[in-house]
Amino acid sequence: MKAYTTDVALSDLDADLVAVGLYEGDELSEPLGSTGGASDASSDFKSQVIVYPGHPERVVIVGLGKKEDFTAERARVVGAVSQKALKQIKGEALAWMLPESPEGVEAGAIAAALVEGAGFSAFEFDRYKSGSDGQEAPPELKAVEINTDQDVTAAVRIGEVIANAGNRARYLQSLPANEATPEYLAGRAQEIADANDKVTVEIKDRAAIVAAGMGGLEAVSKGGEDVEPRLITLKYIGKGSGEKLGLIGKSVTFDTGGISIKPSAGMHEMKMDMSGGAAVLEAVAAIAELDLPIDIVAVLPSTENMPSGTALKPGDIITQLNGKTVEVTNTDAEGRLILADALVHCAREGADRMVDLATLTGAVLIGLGSTYAALISNDDDLSDAVSSAADRSGELVWRLPLHDEYKNLTKGEITDLVNASAQRKAGTIYAGSFLEEFTEGKPWAHIDIAGTAWDTGREYWGKGPTGFGVHLLVALARDLSA
Numbered sequence: 001m002k003a004y005t006t007d008v009a010l011s012d013l014d015a016d017l018v019a020v021g022l023y024e025g026d027e028l029s030e031p032l033g034s035t036g037g038a039s040d041a042s043s044d045f046k047s048q049v050i051v052y053p054g055h056p057e058r059v060v061i062v063g064l065g066k067k068e069d070f071t072a073e074r075a076r077v078v079g080a081v082s083q084k085a086l087k088q089i090k091g092e093a094l095a096w097m098l099p100e101s102p103e104g105v106e107a108g109a110i111a112a113a114l115v116e117g118a119g120f121s122a123f124e125f126d127r128y129k130s131g132s133d134g135q136e137a138p139p140e141l142k143a144v145e146i147n148t149d150q151d152v153t154a155a156v157r158i159g160e161v162i163a164n165a166g167n168r169a170r171y172l173q174s175l176p177a178n179e180a181t182p183e184y185l186a187g188r189a190q191e192i193a194d195a196n197d198k199v200t201v202e203i204k205d206r207a208a209i210v211a212a213g214m215g216g217l218e219a220v221s222k223g224g225e226d227v228e229p230r231l232i233t234l235k236y237i238g239k240g241s242g243e244k245l246g247l248i249g250k251s252v253t254f255d256t257g258g259i260s261i262k263p264s265a266g267m268h269e270m271k272m273d274m275s276g277g278a279a280v281l282e283a284v285a286a287i288a289e290l291d292l293p294i295d296i297v298a299v300l301p302s303t304e305n306m307p308s309g310t311a312l313k314p315g316d317i318i319t320q321l322n323g324k325t326v327e328v329t330n331t332d333a334e335g336r337l338i339l340a341d342a343l344v345h346c347a348r349e350g351a352d353r354m355v356d357l358a359t360l361t362g363a364v365l366i367g368l369g370s371t372y373a374a375l376i377s378n379d380d381d382l383s384d385a386v387s388s389a390a391d392r393s394g395e396l397v398w399r400l401p402l403h404d405e406y407k408n409l410t411k412g413e414i415t416d417l418v419n420a421s422a423q424r425k426a427g428t429i430y431a432g433s434f435l436e437e438f439t440e441g442k443p444w445a446h447i448d449i450a451g452t453a454w455d456t457g458r459e460y461w462g463k464g465p466t467g468f469g470v471h472l473l474v475a476l477a478r479d480l481s482a
């Protein structure tokens with residue numbers, strides 16, 4: 001999808017569908033006012049397509065709700081509403097007459113959000129649909145044009161990059177585990193590096209992971225016989241001096257639970273246990289596309305978590321990259337084991353601050369549902385920076401506390417740590433407390449996206465993958481590079 005800005009009269013727009021927003025209480029202005037349409041479209045997010053007896057031929061009136069309540073997040077929703085109307089008329093090019101922003105809201109933020117909402121909403125995963133031979137390809141969203149006399153060009157470009165990067169992450173999330181293996185993700189990382197001079201990649205295979213002393217990644221990958229793990233390190237040098245931001249993404253390409261096997265109902269969804277890695281990969285690609293002046297070191301520990309005759313067993317004791325020992329009381333708490341090594345590796349690669357994204361605990365789904373991801377951090381400044389980027393992106397986070405009493409739950413009897421406790425207390429914080437042991441004294445923020453990576457049902461994401469984290473990380477990188 002391409003997005004661009006124009007400044008022409010309504011009658012000069014060439015899109016298949018032109019969207020016009022209407023705030024509550026507003027009347028349609030001429031020439032649309034005389035079409036007799038849209039009498040009730042001004043109520044929240046309702047839309048009505050009118051066939052216009054002139055040019056453009058089709059206009060969709062979208063209700064924006066109360067002007068003072070209008071935000072970028074609402075613009076994402078109406079962007080999605082307009083894309084659905086475009087799809088109904090089998091159109092491919094959408095134009096928006098940029099609505100006037102309420103006070104305190106930047107025109108650029110609304111413009112970008114319209115592009116994001118339309119772009120996200122157009123995502124479809126149809127590569128495994130057969131039988132379309134001989135038929136015409138279904139229409140897809142090819143262009144979003146923002147029509148305004150304000151200068152929103154830069155913002156619209158950012159919206160375009162974010163929508164496309166988010167959708168690429170969603171594509172990776174959707175791929176089944178027999179396709180999106182650790183090797184496949186490494187291939188995608190290589191592609192990103194090949195496409196950008198400022199990005200380099202280093203891939204470790206099983207032997208190199210073992211040789212490096214990454215005992216967590218080694219242990220979790222032991223159950224997979226022919227699917228090998230990979231430790232993927234992507235570096236983006238956009239500045240070459242100043243802060244280096246570390247990004248870590250959990251990339252379990254399938255989580256059966258291992259020997260502590262999960263119930264079979266719904267297990268197929270565990271192909272999405274690499275959502276953190278997908279978001280980190282495509283965020284780095286987007287940051288490179290935007291040429292942001294910041295340095296990034298991104299780390300994806302990637303493996304399957306399988307039961308087999310060679311698998312990690314409950315009670316096994318492993319040594320993580322920083323020398324800490326862990327008794328693995330539950331092989332289904334595998335994410336923290338691979339992230340532990342990845343955090344240490346990322347710090348050793350020179351990251352000054354680290355943010356990890358992981359589908360880590362079922363508990364976060366119970367606590368926060370699909371609206372907020374959990375944020376856990378050892379540093380108020382970084383936590384605030386993440387929260388503010390989250391607010392602007394619509395990818396919301398809610399901070400949970402760390403406390404010595406939680407930390408005590410993670411202490412081992414015969415080892416430094418245990419990876420899960422029989423008392424099922426504060427599961428999301430437990431995991432965060434465990435990870436904190438591997439942050440090497442660096443400011444760190446952990447984002448548990450197990451509830452927000454899939455099936456949020458939000459208007460612009462619908463069912464299935466969300467790419468949650470791509471926008472948040474790009475927004476954070478923009479802030480830190482300012």
Ligand code: BES
Pocket residue numbers: 255257273330332333334335359360361362363365419420421427450451
């Ligand atoms: N990948 C799962 C968490 C998950 C749950 C992701 C639901 C997406 C949706 C993780 O590896 C896991 O199995 N966590 C366990 C930890 C427990 C054994 C301490 C959990 O949350 O049940």
Ligand code: MN
Pocket residue numbers: 255257305331332333334335
């Ligand atoms: Mn698990």
Ligand code: ZN
Pocket residue numbers: 252255273332334335359360
């Ligand atoms: Zn998992």
